[in-house]
Amino acid sequence: MxxxxxxxxxxxxxxxxxxxxxxxxxxxxxxxxxxxxxxxxxxxxxxxxxxxxxTVDEWMAGVKFINLIGQTSTATRNEAHRMSDVLGLESLVDEIAHKHVNESGEEPTSSSILGPFWSPNAPFRELGGSIIQDGVPPKGQPTLMHGVITDLDTKKPIPGAVIDIWQASANGKYDFQDPENQTPNNLRGKFRCNEKGEYWFYCLKPTAYSLPTDGAAGALFTALDRHPMRPAHIHLMMTAEGYKPVTTQLYPRDDPYVTNDTVFAVKDDLLIDFLPRKDDAQAGLDLEYNVKLAPREGKTAPMEGVARL
Amino acid sequence: MxxxxxxxxxxxxxxxxxxxxxxxxxxxxxxxxxxxxxxxxxxxxxxxxxxxxxTVDEWMAGVKFINLIGQTSTATRNEAHRMSDVLGLESLVDEIAHKHVNESGEEPTSSSILGPFWSPNAPFRELGGSIIQDGVPPKGQPTLMHGVITDLDTKKPIPGAVIDIWQASANGKYDFQDPENQTPNNLRGKFRCNEKGEYWFYCLKPTAYSLPTDGAAGALFTALDRHPMRPAHIHLMMTAEGYKPVTTQLYPRDDPYVTNDTVFAVKDDLLIDFLPRKDDAQAGLDLEYNVKLAPREGKTAPMEGVARL
The missing domain is CATH 1.10.287 (Helix Hairpins)
Incomplete structure (x- = not known):
């Protein structure tokens, strides 16, 4: 048999x-x-x-579903990317890529998935500036985020390291999903660290949101009796010449979805705490986040790691 | 480890x-x-x-490819169906569906994949009629196809059994791929057997053709260094009230692609021979093809097996 x-x-x-x-x-x-x-x-x-x-019926349902993925996608919506996240694939690929770093003997730098909302067009902003370009949205909680980017081996700061941040607004939408309320590059920005490797800027405490449910992923959520929620998060990508780039996400520890993220991207060491901030007219919350970058062998352009996009 | x-x-x-x-x-x-x-x-x-x-790059290439499948599809082009054929999935699903019949103790009725070109709108035509509605195309070889549809168990003819045939023209295109040369339902038709279970009609000796290579499947053929050719074939679907429907394809034995069909659908017992036909002004070739249908348990509508479409 x-x-x-x-x-x-x-x-x-x-x-x-x-x-x-x-x-x-x-x-x-x-x-x-x-x-x-x-x-x-x-x-x-x-x-x-x-x-x-x-069965033949099930196969044909799969065929229709595969077509629906591409038909749901647009210039600003990558449903195949989202679908692979929903099935855990991007997190798995991230783990695999990261494991290689581990085995070369270096301490792993926490990473997480890129997601479909990164933009190559985010502008550089001045240190101390704000990515809240369109004014504080209803329920938005302005935060001063700050930290130092250092060399994993030497512990020394990395002057000129770049931190790229993108986040959804308090309504759960990114700029290009929300043209009625947000101008392009609202809640996006790149900041170049000073000579001490320090960065600081204003952003929002992030808000949990639902993935779009009107396309292929939505059909799958319904069929699998799954919720479409991501925990609140801030996307970050850190790059510096001579260092391995790091893409990651930070999650407020008190978010109810950190234990059941619908794209399986949360790791314990990416949970962060927002503290009260006093005497700052621009922000009532404070977030310190320090970054360690691993040197890479040989000379390469700092953006090489994201050239795939 | x-x-x-x-x-x-x-x-x-x-x-x-x-x-x-x-x-x-x-x-x-x-x-x-x-x-x-x-x-x-x-x-x-x-x-x-x-x-x-x-790797991340490979995963992202896969994401883009999945989107391309749905973006290649249109109302008359099902690229996900084609892609699953190119990966052997439809043939495998067909084998699995068929195995069940085997194990119930009945002799298997030869089946093959449906493919993406079946139409629910093919008209009934008179016995002895022709599906060559738009005139014989260049290089077309008209054929009288005929046979008897019988009950697998009783060996008796099945009056009123329906044979649905569809085929590409001599240029390798089906009607809805080729609106400049073909009217709707050219080279398609359904025929109802007479009281003796006999059918006969005119069609073309089929022509080998390439799958469309301008979309996702084409990109895969190039990357995998595979040819896009299907062997020449006639599509058939036989149905009768009280019998299990059969979908199959017939292949001229002398076609060079019967050993390397790009959708893996050829089976030895589906190879057929076209013989010379004398004294028929309408056709120079003759094809006899007899069909055995297995009774199904209980009363069901004859088209139930294709309701999925």
Whole structure:
């Protein structure tokens, strides 16, 4: 009743040669790494299909769903990115990328997923400036965020290191999702540290929000009886010439969704505390967040790590 | 260095609880079968990702590709369906569906994939009529196709059984891909057998053709160094009240692509021979194809099997 597949596929009672024949259709000019990735993907897709004995109706529902993902996407909405987050893939890829750093003997720098809302166009702002460009929104809680970016090995500050911050407004929307209320680059900005590696700027205490539920991801949330909420978070990307870039997210420790983030991105050491701030007309809250960057081998441009975008 | 996952996932050196936490996010109202399917899908997607240690760049390339699939699709073009064919999924689902028939003790009726070109709107035509509505195209070879549809168990003919045929023209295109040369329902038609279970009509000897290569599937063919050709084929769907419907494809035995079909749909017993036909002004070729349908238990509508479309 069962036959064993080569290459790690699971035993099953169907044609034992079928999956390999699909893999073997790849021609000799296929890039070796792509061959490795696609061979594994085809084996797992087929193993999944056989394991659950996927019916024709279920397969066709999947086909329609895959089409819906791309049809939901627009120039400012990446539903395939969101879908992969909802299935935990971006967090997993982040863990895998990070594990490599671990094994090279360096202390891991906390990282988290990029998400679909980073913009390559965020402007540099002056230290001490504010990313709250459109005025404090209703329920918004202005915060002075500040810290020092240092070298993991030497413990010395990194003058000129760049911290890129982006966050949703208090209504849970990013600028390009919310053109009625926000101008472009509201709640986004890049800051260059001073000679002491220090940065400081004004932002908002972040607000928990729902992923958009009118597209493919929404259909999946309903079908899987899952909530669409992300815990409140601040997105950060830190870069400096000669250092490995770090992309991360910070979460207020008291947010009810930090234990059940719908994109599985929270890690314990990314939980932060907002403290009261006195005598500052611009902000009632204070957030200190210090960053350690690991040196990278060889000379590379500081933005190399995000060139993929 | 490795930990073993519950539920059949492969050992790996990453967070051993992550995949289960994504699965466990499904709420209590999830349909039980959907929970089974999605649990397996999530496990295999994660196993694949860990197995090849998918990089951030590769993951992002996958995200873009998934979006491209839906963006390539239109009202008359189902790229996700095509993509699943190119990865062998529709053929595999067809084998799985068919295996069930096998195990109930009945002789298997040869089946093959539906493909994305079936139309629910094909008209009934008179026995002896022709599906070549727009005149014989250049290089077209008209054929009289005929046969008897019988009951697998009693061997008796099935009066009123319906045979639905669709095929590409000699330029490799179906009617709705080719509005400049073909009117709607050219090379499509349904025929109802006579009292002796006989059918006969005129069609073309089919022509090998390339899948469209300007979309997501085309990008994959190039990357995987694969050709986009399907062997020449005739699509058929046979239905009769009280019988299990059969969807299949027939392939001329002498076609060079029957051994390397890009959607992996050819089976040996679906290879057919076109014979010379004499004294027929309408056709120079003859194709006999007899069909056996298995009775189904209980009374059901003859089209139930295709209601999914």
């Amino acid at each position: 069962s036959s064993t597949q080569a290459n790690g596929s699971q035993p099953h009672r169907f044609d034992p040669n079928f999956t390999q024949s699909v893999i073997d259709a790849m021609g000799p000019k296929t890039d070796p790494r792509l061959r490795e990735v696609m061979s594994s993907l085809i084996r797992h897709l087929h193993d999944f299909t056989r394991e659950v004995e996927l | 490795s930990s073993t996952q519950a539920n059949g996932s492969q050992p790996h050196r990453f967070d051993p609880n992550f995949t289960q936490s994504v699965i466990d996010a499904m709420g209590p109202k999830t349909d039980p079968r959907l929970r089974e399917v999605m649990s397996s899908l999530i496990r295999h997607l994660h196993d694949f990702t860990r197995e090849v240690e998918l």
